[in-house]
Amino acid sequence: MFPDSRGVSPSIMAEITHYVLELWHEHRIPIIMSTLFVLSLLRIYLHSTQSKQGLQAFPKAYEKVAPSEKINVDEKPKLVVVKEDDSEGSESTGTTNEKRATKQGPRRIKGDVSKKGRGSVEAEGEARNIQVLVFFSSLTANTPKIAQAFTQELASTLGCSAEGKPDSKFLPPQVLDLAEIDFDEYFITPPKSESERTDVFYLFVIPSYNIDCINDTFLEHLQETHHDFRIDTSPLAPILGYSVFGLGDREGWPTEEEGFCFQAKEVDRWMAKLSGRKRAYPLGMGDWKRDGKERLLEWRTGLTDVLKQLEQTGALGEGVPGSGDPLESDDEEEAEDDGEVVVEEVSVSKATKGRSSGSLEDVEDIGRIMELSRADGPDQKKPAAPLAIDFTTEGKPVSKKVTSATVKEMVPKSSPTYAALTKQGYSIVGSHSGVKICRWTKSALRGRGSCYKFSFYGINSHQCMESTPSLSCSNKCVFCWRHGTNPVGTTWRWVVDPPQLIFDGVKENHYKKIKMMRGVPGVRAERFAEAMRVRHCALSLVGEPIFYPHINEFLAMLHAERISSFLVCNAQHPDQLAALQHVTQLYVSIDASNRESLRRIDRPLHRDFWERFQRCLDILRERRFRQRTVFRLTLVKGFNIEDEAEGYADLVEKGLPCFVEVKGVTYCGTSTSSNAGLTMANVPFYQEVCDFVVALERALRKRGLEYGIAAEHAHSCCILLASERFLVDGKWHTLIDYDRFFELLEEKGLDGDFSPEDYMGAATPEWATWGNGGFDPRDQRVDRKGRPIEAT
Ligand SMILES: Cc1cc2nc3c(=O)[nH]c(=O)nc-3n(C[C@H](O)[C@H](O)[C@H](O)COP(=O)(O)O)c2cc1C
Numbered sequence: 001m002f003p004d005s006r007g008v009s010p011s012i013m014a015e016i017t018h019y020v021l022e023l024w025h026e027h028r029i030p031i032i033m034s035t036l037f038v039l040s041l042l043r044i045y046l047h048s049t050q051s052k053q054g055l056q057a058f059p060k061a062y063e064k065v066a067p068s069e070k071i072n073v074d075e076k077p078k079l080v081v082v083k084e085d086d087s088e089g090s091e092s093t094g095t096t097n098e099k100r101a102t103k104q105g106p107r108r109i110k111g112d113v114s115k116k117g118r119g120s121v122e123a124e125g126e127a128r129n130i131q132v133l134v135f136f137s138s139l140t141a142n143t144p145k146i147a148q149a150f151t152q153e154l155a156s157t158l159g160c161s162a163e164g165k166p167d168s169k170f171l172p173p174q175v176l177d178l179a180e181i182d183f184d185e186y187f188i189t190p191p192k193s194e195s196e197r198t199d200v201f202y203l204f205v206i207p208s209y210n211i212d213c214i215n216d217t218f219l220e221h222l223q224e225t226h227h228d229f230r231i232d233t234s235p236l237a238p239i240l241g242y243s244v245f246g247l248g249d250r251e252g253w254p255t256e257e258e259g260f261c262f263q264a265k266e267v268d269r270w271m272a273k274l275s276g277r278k279r280a281y282p283l284g285m286g287d288w289k290r291d292g293k294e295r296l297l298e299w300r301t302g303l304t305d306v307l308k309q310l311e312q313t314g315a316l317g318e319g320v321p322g323s324g325d326p327l328e329s330d331d332e333e334e335a336e337d338d339g340e341v342v343v344e345e346v347s348v349s350k351a352t353k354g355r356s357s358g359s360l361e362d363v364e365d366i367g368r369i370m371e372l373s374r375a376d377g378p379d380q381k382k383p384a385a386p387l388a389i390d391f392t393t394e395g396k397p398v399s400k401k402v403t404s405a406t407v408k409e410m411v412p413k414s415s416p417t418y419a420a421l422t423k424q425g426y427s428i429v430g431s432h433s434g435v436k437i438c439r440w441t442k443s444a445l446r447g448r449g450s451c452y453k454f455s456f457y458g459i460n461s462h463q464c465m466e467s468t469p470s471l472s473c474s475n476k477c478v479f480c481w482r483h484g485t486n487p488v489g490t491t492w493r494w495v496v497d498p499p500q501l502i503f504d505g506v507k508e509n510h511y512k513k514i515k516m517m518r519g520v521p522g523v524r525a526e527r528f529a530e531a532m533r534v535r536h537c538a539l540s541l542v543g544e545p546i547f548y549p550h551i552n553e554f555l556a557m558l559h560a561e562r563i564s565s566f567l568v569c570n571a572q573h574p575d576q577l578a579a580l581q582h583v584t585q586l587y588v589s590i591d592a593s594n595r596e597s598l599r600r601i602d603r604p605l606h607r608d609f610w611e612r613f614q615r616c617l618d619i620l621r622e623r624r625f626r627q628r629t630v631f632r633l634t635l636v637k638g639f640n641i642e643d644e645a646e647g648y649a650d651l652v653e654k655g656l657p658c659f660v661e662v663k664g665v666t667y668c669g670t671s672t673s674s675n676a677g678l679t680m681a682n683v684p685f686y687q688e689v690c691d692f693v694v695a696l697e698r699a700l701r702k703r704g705l706e707y708g709i710a711a712e713h714a715h716s717c718c719i720l721l722a723s724e725r726f727l728v729d730g731k732w733h734t735l736i737d738y739d740r741f742f743e744l745l746e747e748k749g750l751d752g753d754f755s756p757e758d759y760m761g762a763a764t765p766e767w768a769t770w771g772n773g774g775f776d777p778r779d780q781r782v783d784r785k786g787r788p789i790e791a792t
């Protein structure tokens with residue numbers, strides 16, 4: 001055999017191959033495992049080596065992102081005010097360095113509206129200072145002195161003048177002339193403080209000029225900032241709040257429509273937009289030659305309260321969000337006041353036919369019920385009695401079981417009634433009383449007109465509190481605007497709350513609601529300040545006030561605080577009516593002129609409703625020389641107008657009230673449950689109401705009754721007929737002398753012997769008399785969108 005070309009013989013080659021194969025077969029598993037192990041090691045080695053190489057390959061990208069050696073966590077981030085071009089709002093402005101530092105450093109001021117409420121001086125537990133800045137403008141040099149003096153006084157009341165309290169959060173306020181500052185420094189974003197621990201609060205004292213001046217430039221700047229697409233629409237949201245006071249001249253510009261303080265109003269409006277509605281106190285206005293000092297003092301007093309609250313709580317307090325745009329805040333519910341009986345658009349729940357049981361105890365059994373209520377105590381484990389509230393569904397089979405001794409609350413917190421009423425804006429006080437701000441109160445606060453009671457009786461709507469000590473009623477009137485949510489019943493079957501609790505509760509909740517109007521556009525500082533003193537109580541909100549067993553004690557509390565009272569009852573509780581002590585004016589609702597019509601309209605729960613009604617009229621007649629009595633007629637087309645003037649005249653002849661108020665039912669466009677199926681077609685036109693009143697007056701004269709048409713309030717479709725007892729020297733005197741009323745009560749006692757003539761007031765103002773429309777000339781009438789309209 002020849003060796004191959006490499007000198008290895010074939011036999012040796014075969015032997016080697018054989019040997020290798022043998023070896024493989026014998027050790028292949030360890031070989032494979034070792035190879036895998038080595039490969040893994042190699043891979044790990046390569047992986048770690050590659051990482052290092054990568055860093056070297058792209059050093060710049062990393063350098064920009066995290067030069068860890070450069071980060072100093074203790075370094076304070078710059079204060080950044082976010083603007084429109086910040087993508088996703090708050091966090092994107094600034095470098096990554098700032099972002100990382102922010103996580104560990106102090107809070108940054110952001111451009112969005114504070115989530116903590118309307119203004120906040122606490123940043124994550126950190127105490128912050130408040131810097132008040134007082135901006136002013138001037139042409140004829142009066143305002144600088146006014147602004148200076150104002151600021152000094154403010155500083156001393158806040159305790160931040162030079163010698164002020166050391167622990168005050170307020171820094172000494174600064175006065176700034178708009179003509180001398182750079183607007184960009186204050187009105188694009190708030191100024192940054194060096195310490196970063198200061199928030200600012202803006203005040204403005206702004207005279208108005210109908211010629212070109214610094215105010216125009218300033219207003220343009222505000223407007224442009226708001227419209228600048230590069231800037232957040234509310235870039236001044238980080239300020240704690242703002243308020244404006246206007247100076248004007250009533251001689252040249254007597255009313256706001258004629259331009260009184262028009263530029264202050266504009267500043268107020270634009271600041272609302274730029275600050276995200278942080279109006280901390282309503283716009284104040286005054287004429288330095290007349291009421292300016294008084295108005296400014298009033299404004300300062302109110303502001304001081306707000307600022308002190310800010311210092312203590314870190315927030316401006318609850319408030320209705322308002323904005324500079326009147327459209328946004330005109331979403332008030334319609335017509336929820338005692339005088340505004342409303343037809344709602346129909347969304348009919350099933351009409352019910354039966355009547356509530358007549359076997360319930362009558363309301364006259366109140367004494368016994370009260371004893372039960374006292375005995376009720378904590379024993380809540382008695383067998384469950386049926387809920388003593390008829391949720392307006394007549395015909396519920398409640399008759400037998402209700403005799404159970406357990407007395408429940410009329411409107412328990414957990415009940416659907418409570419939820420429904422609070423949703424509608426009522427505050428429930430105790431377990432059966434309620435209070436709500438009526439839309440006229442809001443309207444008067446904004447200088448947009450008072451209710452007809454201002455025109456007829458001189459009551460300021462913004463000083464009126466509408467409440468009731470009994471949310472329950474014994475009628476289910478077709479035009480009732482209570483959305484079918486109030487409890488009804490012929491008897492008082494519930495726990496009785498003490499009058500003091502109700503009195504304190506309704507006042508507290510009323511003021512709370514007034515305070516919430518502080519930030520609403522158009523609210524006037526002067527009226528706001530006045531509204532913090534209730535002068536009148538309309539006991540008519542919902543339910544039947546004389547249903548409440550302690551109504552006389554409740555009235556005495558009102559009168560002791562010189563709050564006048566108008567009480568409206570439904571002529572279904574003659575015994576309570578007979579026991580009623582003096583009220584300033586006593587109303588009985590007269591919703592129909594005959595039995596059938598009354599049944600159809602009031603849908604009374606009492607079977608003997610007509611007899612009760614007649615007895616109430618008799619009581620009123622007897623009382624006419626002791627109480628100022630009023631018939632209130634609510635006209636509903638298709639129900640109680642047609643051919644009823646004669647019938648009403650008969651009722652007037654029976655009751656001989658001092659006054660007859662005639663009012664057209666009002667339309668409310670919302671869709672709620674109304675069993676009656678009333679529509680807009682049931683709302684009489686004002687002219688139809690006028691025609692009816694003329695016919696009624698004629699029918700009264702025909703009977704020899706001396707009544708005449710005394711006053712009107714066309715805005716609320718309401719006309720007043722008065723007995724000629726109130727016609728003095730050819731002039732109607734429908735107004736009330738409230739001071740005299742309280743004096744008489746003090747002199748003669750709560751049940752004293754005095755007559756309505758004894759507290760008859762001055763002559764009815766000319767503008768309110770029949771034929772003159774009756775709109776308060778001090779105010780501006782507006783349509784639903786807040787646009788001015790001609791008063792009629
Ligand atoms: C030229 C001029 C125009 C005015 N225009 C108005 C006006 O349109 N509405 C208004 O209420 N007051 C107007 N006023 C009254 C001023 O606003 C008011 O007197 C104010 O207190 C002046 O402040 P000052 O002295 O700081 O300029 C005007 C006054 C001047 C001198």
Ligand code: SF4
Nearest residue numbers: 337438451461464466
């Ligand atoms: S009297 Fe009071 S509650 Fe009634 S409508 Fe006028 S302001 Fe409203």
